[in-house]
Amino acid sequence: MPDVTxxxxxxxxxxxxxxAARLRWADAQLHLVHDGGQRSYAAxxxxxxxxxQHRVRHLALPDGSLIECQDCAAWDAWRAGLGLPMSWVDRWxxxxxxxxxxxxxxxxxxxxxxxxxxxxAADQAALWVSPSTERQLGDRVWREVDAKWLQPSRLxxxxxxxxxxxxxxxxxxxxxxxxxxxxxxxxDLGPNAFALPGGQIVITDRLIELLTQADGSVHPALAGVLAxxxxxxxxxxxxxxxxxxxxxxxxxxxWLGDYSAxxxxxxxxxxxxxxxxxxxxxxxxxxxxxxxxxQIDPRAMVHFFxxxxxDQKGRDGDTTYLGLSSHPADNERIRYFEQSDQSPVAEPSxxxxxxxx
Amino acid sequence: xxxxxxFTPTDPEALRWRPLTVRFSATGAExxxxxxxxxxxxxxxxxxxxxxxxxxxxxYLYAHTWVGGxxxxxxxxxxxxxxxxxxxxxxFGGYTLSGYASTWxxxxxxxxxxxxxxxxxxxxxxxxxxxxxxxxxxxxxxxxLRGAYRAMLPWTLPPVLFGVSALIxxxxxxxxxxxxxxxxxxxxxxxxxxxxxxxxxxWVKRYxxxxxxxxxxxxxxxxxTSAYGVLMLRVLGLGLLGxxxxxxxxxxxxxxxxxxxxxxxxxxxTLFSVAAFCTTYWVGxxxxxxxxxxxxQNIVWNATSAPTLRVQSSLDVAGYVWLQLKNWLxxxxxxxxxxxxxxxxxxRMRWAAIQVQASExxxxxxxxxxxxxxxxxxxxxxxxGDFFGLDVGW
Numbered sequence: 051m052p053d054v055t056x057x058x059x060x061x062x063x064x065x066x067x068x069x070a071a072r073l074r075w076a077d078a079q080l081h082l083v084h085d086g087g088q089r090s091y092a093a094x095x096x097x098x099x100x101x102x103q104h105r106v107r108h109l110a111l112p113d114g115s116l117i118e119c120q121d122c123a124a125w126d127a128w129r130a131g132l133g134l135p136m137s138w139v140d141r142w143x144x145x146x147x148x149x150x151x152x153x154x155x156x157x158x159x160x161x162x163x164x165x166x167x168x169x170x171a172a173d174q175a176a177l178w179v180s181p182s183t184e185r186q187l188g189d190r191v192w193r194e195v196d197a198k199w200l201q202p203s204r205l206x207x208x209x210x211x212x213x214x215x216x217x218x219x220x221x222x223x224x225x226x227x228x229x230x231x232x233x234x235x236x237x238d239l240g241p242n243a244f245a246l247p248g249g250q251i252v253i254t255d256r257l258i259e260l261l262t263q264a265d266g267s268v269h270p271a272l273a274g275v276l277a278x279x280x281x282x283x284x285x286x287x288x289x290x291x292x293x294x295x296x297x298x299x300x301x302x303x304x305w306l307g308d309y310s311a312x313x314x315x316x317x318x319x320x321x322x323x324x325x326x327x328x329x330x331x332x333x334x335x336x337x338x339x340x341x342x343x344x345q346i347d348p349r350a351m352v353h354f355f356x357x358x359x360x361d362q363k364g365r366d367g368d369t370t371y372l373g374l375s376s377h378p379a380d381n382e383r384i385r386y387f388e389q390s391d392q393s394p395v396a397e398p399s400x401x402x403x404x405x406x407x
Numbered sequence: 408x409x410x411x412x413x414f415t416p417t418d419p420e421a422l423r424w425r426p427l428t429v430r431f432s433a434t435g436a437e438x439x440x441x442x443x444x445x446x447x448x449x450x451x452x453x454x455x456x457x458x459x460x461x462x463x464x465x466x467y468l469y470a471h472t473w474v475g476g477x478x479x480x481x482x483x484x485x486x487x488x489x490x491x492x493x494x495x496x497x498x499f500g501g502y503t504l505s506g507y508a509s510t511w512x513x514x515x516x517x518x519x520x521x522x523x524x525x526x527x528x529x530x531x532x533x534x535x536x537x538x539x540x541x542x543x544x545x546x547x548x549x550x551x552l553r554g555a556y557r558a559m560l561p562w563t564l565p566p567v568l569f570g571v572s573a574l575i576x577x578x579x580x581x582x583x584x585x586x587x588x589x590x591x592x593x594x595x596x597x598x599x600x601x602x603x604x605x606x607x608x609x610w611v612k613r614y615x616x617x618x619x620x621x622x623x624x625x626x627x628x629x630x631x632t633s634a635y636g637v638l639m640l641r642v643l644g645l646g647l648l649g650x651x652x653x654x655x656x657x658x659x660x661x662x663x664x665x666x667x668x669x670x671x672x673x674x675x676x677t678l679f680s681v682a683a684f685c686t687t688y689w690v691g692x693x694x695x696x697x698x699x700x701x702x703x704q705n706i707v708w709n710a711t712s713a714p715t716l717r718v719q720s721s722l723d724v725a726g727y728v729w730l731q732l733k734n735w736l737x738x739x740x741x742x743x744x745x746x747x748x749x750x751x752x753x754x755r756m757r758w759a760a761i762q763v764q765a766s767e768x769x770x771x772x773x774x775x776x777x778x779x780x781x782x783x784x785x786x787x788x789x790x791x792g793d794f795f796g797l798d799v800g801w
Binding site for chain 2: 296
């Protein structure tokens with residue numbers, strides 16, 4: 051090993067005065083020679099400084115003193131001459147294409163995590179929440195929503211009875227956790243139905259009116275809508291989406307860090323919408339199976355979409371292509387229900403068919 | 408430039424203030440390389456690499472911050488920081504998850520977190536300072552635990568008051584409903600909130616700055632609470648004004664585009680709401696937070712001095728806000744890849760505004776034992792920072 055010395059500046063840790071010193075490497079030890087004497091340090095006690103992006107080399111020594119070398123080229127040459135390797139992270143960031151590769155790998159990793167790991171992890175986390183906790187959570191939201199956004203139903207007794215009659219076949223198959231309420235909603239809410247975690251399902255007056263036929267009875271599509279909402283409850287979509295958006299925002303936070311909460315929020319909105327579309331497809335699959343079990347032709351749903359289209363001109367128009375829509379396009383959903391054959395399906399909670407995904 | 412009023416010189420020679428040049432030598436391209444590798448390793452390890460990434464980033468930042476010809480240095484041990492990192496993950500993870508259990512558990516864990524937060528904050532300051540060096544001498548943070556709790560007191564008042572008023576006026580809050588408070592109670596809450604915000608900032612900054620030590624230098628800070636209050640009012644006023652102007656401009660342009668391309672009403676509605684959201688965020692949040700942090704830097708550093716060291720900050724607030732607005736735009740356009748460049752540009756502007764002067768030759772300064780910090784020597788110095796290596800904040 052060549053006996054090369056490197057001139058450096060050295061701070062003894064007691065005084066702010068830089069002192070001239072020389073470094074020498076021998077017998078796996080660093081020897082520091084300064085005016086007052088010599089000190090030696092075993093290699094394993096040394097944390098070599100980052101090299102690649104710094105204009106100074108700082109080596110903090112175990113005794114509290116500090117080596118400062120501002121001639122980085124000389125330091126690096128000296129260190130390389132001794133055969134002391136740089137850390138692999140340091141070499142990676144110094145490599146010409148290393149950081150670019152890191153960016154590519156990061157993108158690939160994010161996509162993979164996003165697509166596969168994150169939903170599974172969030173769904174697993176949701177499994178830890180007991181049904182009673184889920185119901186508590188949902189009921190809390192329900193009280194809030196009911197007080198703030200909804201009014202008591204304004205349907206006549208006859209309309210209500212007709213609606214219950216239409217729902218009966220599906221309700222008979224539903225579990226005890228399913229509770230259905232009719233409510234009068236705002237104009238924006240329109241003909242609508244939604245489910246809360248734990249089993250509370252709300253159907254708006256407007257939807258029932260929309261599906262009321264000339265003879266006063268309610269079209270069986272209403273049962274299909276209920277079956278769809280039951281699907282959301284059974285698959286615990288509300289809870290899962292809470293966990294998914296939490297996990298997505300944690301990941302977005304890693305990527306964008308402190309920089310900006312909006313940038314972190316945007317991917318979450320997109321992820322949320324895409325998960326939500328998946329959830330709608332899952333609920334549709336559940337609805338189709340449940341309707342078949344209740345001896346209702348799933349093609350009744352086609353009527354629902356047709357009525358909806360009449361009610362809301364321009365629906366399914368402009369937002370889907372932005373990836374922001376919470377539901378799949380109506381045409382896709384209509385096709386899905388049209389494809390149903392009428393043979394009863396045994397198990398409604400089975401995994402949705404591949405075509406539904 | 409005159410000496411601070413509280414300082415009465417005994418030796419006229421000591422009044423020969425000499426500048427210590429402050430220089431920030433980092434470049435965006437260089438830092439980007441480091442950041443990109445850090446990012447990948449952090450993602451790959453699902454966040455476990457974060458303390459190592461942070462140590463590398465701090466080493467880079469400090470090594471490029473030169474004062475009087477010598478750079479600062481960060482020498483924290485990332486393995487010890489990993490312990491602190493995991494502690495924080497457990498604490499905040501537990502807090503977040505407790506929200507799914509019940510309102511009571513959530514409130515209890517929020518209170519517990521608030522109770523230990525000042526201690527964590529102080530531990531972080533101690534660790535960071537104990538591992539920062541300049542000219543081979545360690546910094547130290549000597550603020551005591553009581554002081555940390557006292558400094559944070561104003562900020563705990565508004566939530567406590569809100570909780571108490573909700574319990575008294577609207578007991579159904581605990582069932583998870585939004586409290587329905589009388590108008591005067593709301594007014595009282597808002598008034599306390601508005602007073603506590605600048606007061607808390609003043610106390611926190613005073614505690615922080617007066618706790619710093621280096622070579623026996625004891626900083627003195629003389630910033631009044633009203634200075635922060637005035638700053639916050641200005642930030643609020645200018646922020647709102649800027650927001651209105653920006654919204655009008657953006658909506659006007661969008662309207663023109665819509666007319667030009669004959670876009671449908673639904674499309675325009677979506678575009679308008681997305682644009683309004685982004686603009687509000689951009690000007691309302693990025694702009695005002697830049698304005699606030701620049702203002703705070705100026706207030707704090709211009710009010711701080713030590714007998715033989717003076718610091719001044721003349722950060723151009725408008726320039727800094729503009730820089731951050733541009734930075735943010737680029738970060739958004741590059742899906743985050745501009746972030747390291749943005750960070751370096753912001754740091755550079757902040758450091759360039761700082762002037763340091765000393766009335767003594769820095770070569771003569773010596774490490775002096777600081778009360779409350781034992782054994783700040785050698786590797787054990789890290790221990791004094793804190794056992795867990797807590798380094799709070801990113």
